Amino acid sequence: MNSVNFMEKLLDGVAVEWKRLGDVAEYSPTRIDAAELDATSFVGVDNLVAAKGGRVDANYLPNTDRLTAYEQGDILLGNIRPYLKKVWHATNSGGCSGDVLAVRILSKFKKTVDSDFLYYLLSSDEFFSYNMQHAKGAKMPRGDRTKILDYSIPIPCPENPEKSLEIQTEIVRILDAFTELTAELTAELTAELTARKKQYNYYRDQLLSFEEGEVEWKALGEIGEFNRGRRFTKADYVEDGIGCIHYGDIYTQYGTTAKEVKTHVRSDMSGTLRYAKHGDVVITDVGETVEDVGKPVAWLGIDDVAIHDHCYAFRHSMNPTFVSYCMQTTSFIAEKAKYVARTKVNTLLMKGFAKIRIPVPSPEEQVRIAAILDKFDELTNSISEGLPREIALREKQYAYYRDLLLSFPNPEEVAT
Numbered sequence: 081m082n083s084v085n086f087m088e089k090l091l092d093g094v095a096v097e098w099k100r101l102g103d104v105a106e107y108s109p110t111r112i113d114a115a116e117l118d119a120t121s122f123v124g125v126d127n128l129v130a131a132k133g134g135r136v137d138a139n140y141l142p143n144t145d146r147l148t149a150y151e152q153g154d155i156l157l158g159n160i161r162p163y164l165k166k167v168w169h170a171t172n173s174g175g176c177s178g179d180v181l182a183v184r185i186l187s188k189f190k191k192t193v194d195s196d197f198l199y200y201l202l203s204s205d206e207f208f209s210y211n212m213q214h215a216k217g218a219k220m221p222r223g224d225r226t227k228i229l230d231y232s233i234p235i236p237c238p239e240n241p242e243k244s245l246e247i248q249t250e251i252v253r254i255l256d257a258f259t260e261l262t263a264e265l266t267a268e269l270t271a272e273l274t275a276r277k278k279q280y281n282y283y284r285d286q287l288l289s290f291e292e293g294e295v296e297w298k299a300l301g302e303i304g305e306f307n308r309g310r311r312f313t314k315a316d317y318v319e320d321g322i323g324c325i326h327y328g329d330i331y332t333q334y335g336t337t338a339k340e341v342k343t344h345v346r347s348d349m350s351g352t353l354r355y356a357k358h359g360d361v362v363i364t365d366v367g368e369t370v371e372d373v374g375k376p377v378a379w380l381g382i383d384d385v386a387i388h389d390h391c392y393a394f395r396h397s398m399n400p401t402f403v404s405y406c407m408q409t410t411s412f413i414a415e416k417a418k419y420v421a422r423t424k425v426n427t428l429l430m431k432g433f434a435k436i437r438i439p440v441p442s443p444e445e446q447v448r449i450a451a452i453l454d455k456f457d458e459l460t461n462s463i464s465e466g467l468p469r470e471i472a473l474r475e476k477q478y479a480y481y482r483d484l485l486l487s488f489p490n491p492e493e494v495a496t
Contacts, residue, residue, distance in 0.1 A: 087487060090247060094237035096488045102229030104189040105198065108182035112149035112175040114142045121174030123150070128158040128166035128180065130368070132203050135168045147175035150182035153195040155202050157181045159223045162211040163328070164368075169199040181225065192241045197248035200255055201233050204486060205479070218314040219390075220425070234488040251485050262478040266471055273460075273467040280460045285409050287449050288439065295441045301434035303403075304396030309387030310354045316345045322353065324386035325379075327364035331372040336404045336457055338362075339381045355384035356393035359400045361407070365428040366390050370417050373428045378404040392430065399446035405453050406438040 119137040127138045150156060151173045158166030160179050176182055185193050214227035237244040323341030333342050356362050356379045367373040378400035379385055387393055406412060419432030459466060
């Protein structure tokens with residue numbers, strides 16, 4: 081499918097006008113009593129699923145009397161950490177927290193802009209990149225409400241609403257079909273991958289289980305020390321500079337080990353940074369879920385790496401990969417849950433975390449177990465082979481056709 085020829089045929093010579101989102105839509109101006117909401121109609125940022133996963137029922141209800149109301153067809157955006165890509169096309173009405181933006185098409189544009197079409201535009205990677213670019217705050221970035229409304233969207237054939245909706249509806253029809261097919265294929269592959277991961281988790285837990293008296297068990301605080309990182313601001317991040325690990329990197333970009341950095345901060349900060357050294361296990365003390373909190377990454381890079389102040393470098397004398405695997409066992413995660421403060425952001429209580437015990441077999445046994453689990457981990461999780469690679473290819477293929485169908489002639493500058 082050639083993108084230029086296809087779009088030319090679809091548009092059939094009609095003009096495309098680019099408008100500010102705020103010219104055709106608004107944030108919901110209506111309110112609703114919290115007493116009218118339940119788990120199926122209240123939407124907080126916590127029950128919006130990352131990576132465009134829609135929503136799940138809420139596990140708590142709001143403690144304020146009045147909230148922003150949303151209607152069926154509204155597009156709800158999680159406004160905390162836009163890089164998580166939380167978005168939902170509302171299938172019912174209800175109320176949402178202040179950290180969720182309910183975007184509603186203006187009445188006068190209901191016959192010009194299809195809500196499904198607008199949903200695809202606002203769930204695109206391009207939109208989330210734009211949103212993150214203008215987000216405010218480093219520790220907990222939030223989308224800029226004003227800048228979001230400045231985002232440019234294409235309206236084909238605006239002078240003929242009927243024709244415009246025909247074009248939008250055709251794009252939506254094709255994207256819906258691609259979405260459904262991709263979801264079916266991905267679900268099959270994911271089910272197989274889930275089964276493999278379950279098998280892997282079983283063998284990992286078995287390899288790290290020892291009979292009473294077989295090995296010594298020690299608290300993390302006895303084995304090593306925790307060194308906290310330093311806070312970075314949004315302005316500190318650069319394309320090329322000193323390698324660093326941001327706390328969000330740990331549960332979104334890294335596995336059990338890391339040798340290369342994904343993020344950099346300014347070189348002139350070198351004298352004030354705090355570093356993880358080769359062999360340290362880096363953990364984060366905040367996260368979306370209890371499992372994210374305290375997730376370990378064994379730093380195996382040759383150079384020291386700077387760490388954010390929501391990261392701790394666990395410095396010890398054991399095999400770092402072995403320690404990282406110990407921190408991922410079912411029993412360890414269950415124990416860790418006791419020391420997670422479940423507030424707005426799940427936070428690890430480090431004094432309690434340091435009390436958790438792990439097995440300390442001989443150095444040779446640590447190396448042997450780590451090598452076995454490395455192979456299992458590679459086969460199960462590596463994106464370069466097997467089922468994960470196939471899933472990634474399906475998603476990449478879908479993204480290609482989605483972008484193709486949302487590609488319009490370049491916009492002229494839109495006044496803001």
